[in-house]
Amino acid sequence: MRAGVAILAIVAFASVPxxxxxxxxxxxxxxxxxFIIGAMSLNLLLGFTGQLSLGHIAxxxxxxxxxxxxxxxxxxxxxxxxxxxxxxxxxxVGFVLAIVVAGLCGYLVGLLSFRVRGAxxxxxxxxxxxxxxxxxxxxxxxxxxxxxxxxxxxxxxxxPGLGDLTLRTKLQNYYLVLSVAVVxxxxxxxxVHSHFGRAMRGLMENETxxxxxxxxxxxxLTLAAVISAGIAGAAGSLYAHYxxxxxxxxxxxxxxxxxxxxxITGGKGSLAGPVVGGMIFGLLPVFLRPIMAPEAQxxxxxxxxxxxxxxxxxxxxxxxxxxxxxPRTRAETVAPVAFSERDAKEHA
Amino acid sequence: xxxPATALSVEKVAVxxxxxxxxxxMNFSVGxxxxxxxxxxxxxxxxxxxxxxxxxxxxxxxxxxxxxxxxNGLKPHQIADLGLIRTFQRTSVFPNxxxxxxLLVGLHRQGRVGLLEAILGLPRARSSQRRLxxxxxxxxxxxxxxRRAYDLAGSLSYGEQRLVGVALALAAxxxxxxxxxxxxxxxxxxxxxxxxxxxxxxxxxxxxLLVEHDMPMVMSVSDRIVVLNYGRxxxxxxxxxxxxxxxxxxxxxxxxxxxx
Amino acid sequence: xxxxxxxxxxxxVLGGTYALLGIGLTLIFGIMNVVNFxxxxxxxxxxxxxxxxxxxxxxxxxxxxxxxxxxxxxxxxAIELTLLRPLRGSDIxxxxxxxxxxxxxMQSGALWIWGGVAxxxxxxxxxxxxxxxxxxxxxxxLFVLAAAAMLIVVxxxxxxxxKLGCAMRATFQDRDTASxxxxxxxxxxxxxxxxxxxxxxxxxxxxxxxxxxxxQMGDLAAVKAFAIVILGGLGNITGAVIGGFxxxxxxxxxxxxxxxxxxxxxxxxxxxxxxIFKPTGLFARSERVG
Numbered sequence: 009m010r011a012g013v014a015i016l017a018i019v020a021f022a023s024v025p026x027x028x029x030x031x032x033x034x035x036x037x038x039x040x041x042x043f044i045i046g047a048m049s050l051n052l053l054l055g056f057t058g059q060l061s062l063g064h065i066a067x068x069x070x071x072x073x074x075x076x077x078x079x080x081x082x083x084x085x086x087x088x089x090x091x092x093x094x095x096x097x098x099x100x101v102g103f104v105l106a107i108v109v110a111g112l113c114g115y116l117v118g119l120l121s122f123r124v125r126g127a128x129x130x131x132x133x134x135x136x137x138x139x140x141x142x143x144x145x146x147x148x149x150x151x152x153x154x155x156x157x158x159x160x161x162x163x164x165x166x167x168p169g170l171g172d173l174t175l176r177t178k179l180q181n182y183y184l185v186l187s188v189a190v191v192x193x194x195x196x197x198x199x200v201h202s203h204f205g206r207a208m209r210g211l212m213e214n215e216t217x218x219x220x221x222x223x224x225x226x227x228x229l230t231l232a233a234v235i236s237a238g239i240a241g242a243a244g245s246l247y248a249h250y251x252x253x254x255x256x257x258x259x260x261x262x263x264x265x266x267x268x269x270x271x272i273t274g275g276k277g278s279l280a281g282p283v284v285g286g287m288i289f290g291l292l293p294v295f296l297r298p299i300m301a302p303e304a305q306x307x308x309x310x311x312x313x314x315x316x317x318x319x320x321x322x323x324x325x326x327x328x329x330x331x332x333x334x335p336r337t338r339a340e341t342v343a344p345v346a347f348s349e350r351d352a353k354e355h356a
Numbered sequence: 357x358x359x360p361a362t363a364l365s366v367e368k369v370a371v372x373x374x375x376x377x378x379x380x381x382m383n384f385s386v387g388x389x390x391x392x393x394x395x396x397x398x399x400x401x402x403x404x405x406x407x408x409x410x411x412x413x414x415x416x417x418x419x420x421x422x423x424x425x426x427x428n429g430l431k432p433h434q435i436a437d438l439g440l441i442r443t444f445q446r447t448s449v450f451p452n453x454x455x456x457x458x459l460l461v462g463l464h465r466q467g468r469v470g471l472l473e474a475i476l477g478l479p480r481a482r483s484s485q486r487r488l489x490x491x492x493x494x495x496x497x498x499x500x501x502x503r504r505a506y507d508l509a510g511s512l513s514y515g516e517q518r519l520v521g522v523a524l525a526l527a528a529x530x531x532x533x534x535x536x537x538x539x540x541x542x543x544x545x546x547x548x549x550x551x552x553x554x555x556x557x558x559x560x561x562x563x564x565l566l567v568e569h570d571m572p573m574v575m576s577v578s579d580r581i582v583v584l585n586y587g588r589x590x591x592x593x594x595x596x597x598x599x600x601x602x603x604x605x606x607x608x609x610x611x612x613x614x615x616x
Numbered sequence: 617x618x619x620x621x622x623x624x625x626x627x628x629v630l631g632g633t634y635a636l637l638g639i640g641l642t643l644i645f646g647i648m649n650v651v652n653f654x655x656x657x658x659x660x661x662x663x664x665x666x667x668x669x670x671x672x673x674x675x676x677x678x679x680x681x682x683x684x685x686x687x688x689x690x691x692x693x694a695i696e697l698t699l700l701r702p703l704r705g706s707d708i709x710x711x712x713x714x715x716x717x718x719x720x721x722m723q724s725g726a727l728w729i730w731g732g733v734a735x736x737x738x739x740x741x742x743x744x745x746x747x748x749x750x751x752x753x754x755x756x757x758l759f760v761l762a763a764a765a766m767l768i769v770v771x772x773x774x775x776x777x778x779k780l781g782c783a784m785r786a787t788f789q790d791r792d793t794a795s796x797x798x799x800x801x802x803x804x805x806x807x808x809x810x811x812x813x814x815x816x817x818x819x820x821x822x823x824x825x826x827x828x829x830x831x832q833m834g835d836l837a838a839v840k841a842f843a844i845v846i847l848g849g850l851g852n853i854t855g856a857v858i859g860g861f862x863x864x865x866x867x868x869x870x871x872x873x874x875x876x877x878x879x880x881x882x883x884x885x886x887x888x889x890x891x892i893f894k895p896t897g898l899f900a901r902s903e904r905v906g
Contacts, residue, residue, distance in 0.1 A: 058709075060709050060712065060713075062716075120888070120892055123891075123892065123895070124891045124892075124895055126708060127645075127649075127651045127708060127712070128846070128891055128895065130651060130712060131651075131842050131846070131887060131891075132887060132888055132891050134839070135839065135883075135884035135885075135887045135888050136884075136888065138839065138881070138884050139881055139884045139885065139888070142878060142880065142881045142884075146875065146878060195475060198474065198475045198476075198477065199471075199474070199475060202469075202471070202474035202475070202481070202485075203464065203467040203468060203469060203474060203484070203485075203488075204471055204474060206457075206460055206461045206464065207461070207464055209450075209453070209461065210450060210461040210464070213450040213451065213452060213453065214447055214449070214450050214451070216432075216444065216447070217444060217447065217448070217449070217450065217524070218450075218461065218464075219431075219432040219433050219436070220410075220432055220433075220436055220441065220442050220444070220525075221436055221441065221461065221462050221464055221465065221524065221525070221527070221528040222433050222436035222437055222464050222465040222528060223433055223461075223464050224431075224433045225433070231471070261835065262720070265716060265720055268713070268716070272713060301728065303724045303725075303727040303728035304724070304728050305724075306720055306721070306723075306724035306727075307720075307721045307724045307725050307728065308721075309720065309721075310716075310717045310718065310719070310720035310721025310722070310724065311717070311721050312717075313713065313714075313716070313717035313720070314699065314714050314717040314718060314721070317710055317713055317714050317717070318702070318703075318714075321710065
């Protein structure tokens with residue numbers, strides 16, 4: 009049943025460009041899709057491993073900058089008179105490097121931050137993101153600072169025998185983002201249902217118990233952070249090559265909050281939650297724009313987050329799933345009778 | 357008659373919390389395949405001793421060895437990898453998962469496949485998953501909780517949660533099992549069933565150390581008993597010896613004597 | 617050398633207000649175990665109150681300060697009563713996220729009402745600074761330092777010499793025992809949050825006229841407050857005061873001798889460094905508030 013719903017959803021999403029002609033809405037869908045990928049990666053840490061990583065936008069932004077700089081080339085001076093000159097490489101390489109570098113940052117943050125837990129972990133992750141933003145703002149030679157990196161090339165994919173295709177149109181980018189989103193979903197789904205996913209869940213549910221059956225906290229959490237960061241980096245790269253302008257504001261805390269609201273509202277710890285939450289908070293601003301100023305919208309979004317946490321803390325998708333789940337038959341307490349029966353048989 | 361090989365040895369262990377001496381000069385050992393119980397009045401240091409022996413607390417002095425490997429300084433998951441698995445008195449389950457899923461987590465040490473294999477769904481990963489699911493089903497039956505297998509562990513009664521906790525520990529394939537007040541909160545018939553379970557586990561070759569308050573249970577299940585008071589061992593021996601030991605009787609001020 | 621002295625003077629002024637920020641947060645974080653993401657908003661709120669009271673209501677500058685403190689106290693109490701009290705007992709993640717929601721909503725509210733253009737507050741002090749030998753300091757900044765010092769002393773007295781303060785310290789050590797001893801924990805929590813918020817508002821009210829006032833000014837203030845709390849140890853007022861001065865010193869020296877763009881990064885770097893190397897803070901005496 010679940011697989012059927014998923015296939016239906018994919019087909020539905022794939023068919024959108026066939027009937028949607030409004031370029032403005034298409035654009036909104038594409039950026040929403042990119043943010044959904046980011047939200048899914050955040051969900052891996054927040055919902056499936058129980059780590060409130062509020063610096064997540066750092067991985068997204070690092071991915072964006074790495075990908076952009078790889079495909080634009082750069083020329084920077086380093087201490088001790090060193091100079092690094094990089095010639096532009098194809099954007100697709102930037103995409104791969106974005107994942108790798110973001111994943112590496114995830115590894116570092118994981119190692120450093122998991123020494124500190126709970127509230128302090130949250131604070132460290134926020135600090136990390138802000139430091140990255142300040143670096144992007146101030147290392148003007150590399151990043152152009154507030155003047156932004158512009159004219160970032162679109163992604164070019166090479167099809168064997170058919171030549172290269174540069175993905176410039178909205179239609180092409182839509183399908184690119186959709187493909188990456190679907191792959192991400194499958195990847196996370198497989199991960200969550202694997203042996204590793206159970207380790208993550210064990211740590212989230214009862215860490216002391218999990219540790220006593222041999223689950224390695226640091227290894228599990230760090231691995232989750234690496235994968236999560238890598239996916240966010242991929243999303244950032246897609247963003248850079250679609251919007252084609254990146255400035256340090258990509259690291260703004262409000263963008264992390266956006267992803268957090270998407271995940272919490274949709275349902276953390278569920279696979280479809282970030283998708284549902286993402287669709288809502290990605291598209292709502294588009295529809296509300298004529299009637300509400302962005303600041304007023306954000307007052308509402310803050311309010312929505314609070315209300316959801318009070319009223320529907322599980323989020324939309326898990327709450328719906330609970331509502332429509334098959335009612336359980338009340339189980340009788342079994343142990344004393346059944347066990348002695350078997351016991352009697354064994355010793356007979 | 358040869359004595360059993362030593363599984364766990366506790367040597368000169370002392371635990372100081374600042375100025376407070378929780379344990380002083382503790383020495384005892386548990387032989388392979390033995391069932392040993394650690395008892396003592398409240399405040400005697402049983403919990404502290406248990407936490408030292410299970411690696412959740414580093415002793416201020418002394419050493420704990422399991423089959424020759426020193427436990428000092430090892431992280432809890434490394435101790436689990438040695439085959440030393442413990443249960444917990446409170447929060448002994450993963451409350452928001454079903455009993456069945458609880459056991460799947462417990463089977464962590466059994467199911468290791470490469471991450472990439474798992475993600476790609478390669479045959480080795482899939483057959484490993486299948487084996488784990490079979491094993492989980494076996495364990496659920498073994499503790500008699502088949503009918504509750506798909507209920508959330510948090511919804512079970514206290515006694516049932518203990519059984520899940522033990523099944524969890526068994527899932528980790530221990531060579532030595534450390535039970536933390538396993539029958540506290542159980543009624544008489546549940547306790548009786550549990551004693552049978554413990555004997556079955558030992559018959560499968562698992563060494564057992566348990567901490568308990570329930571004297572009749574301890575007397576009926578143990579091969580040997582170690583008695584603590586004020587952070588020191590005051591007596592050690594078979595249940596008959598302990599039952600009649602004046603120091604033990606005095607420590608319990610007649611409670612043990614009446615109930616044992 | 618005179619440059620160094622100038623930095624020192626600046627550091628004292630800044631450190632005093634940072635100390636207020638830090639004390640407020642360490643009380644809240646320490647006693648209530650709440651990661652208060654609205655602390656920065658209260659800072660912003662205090663600054664805007666100064667603006668409204670002085671410019672739109674025409675009230676005397678010196679009266680405006682106590683008004684800002686009281687306003688911060690009221691807003692803090694309101695937040696605690698509506699958002700935190702109903703969530704008492706929930707996990708820390710939920711509370712954190714609710715605080716973030718409140719932060720976003722309130723900051724966006726400020727943006728909506730007053731717009732993003734920075735505002736400044738005219739002060740009654742003379743333009744020309746006071747010159748003491750090689751260093752000069754504006755009268756406004758002197759006033760800020762004096763006011764901050766006074767508020768720090770008042771807070772000390774409150775925590776250590778009053779019955780309320782005693783109850784707060786008891787609740788910090790062991791909430792359940794305190795309530796068994798007759799302490800009204802609900803009241804303590806509301807008071808703590810209100811007091812902490814009023815200190816943040818005071819810091820904003822003092823620094824707003826020194827710099828400019830804009831809706832996002834609280835974001836950096838919030839991070840600095842966390843840095844100070846982490847430096848000084850949770851619930852440790854003395855630690856927060858010292859931490860405030862240390863942060864101010866780091867910022868002044870960093871801005872003066874490294875690069876002014878990274879000035880604000882100091883707070884973040886301190887956080888990361890301390891949490892990696894000495895997670896309990898430099899002055900951790902985790903058993904005591906005060």
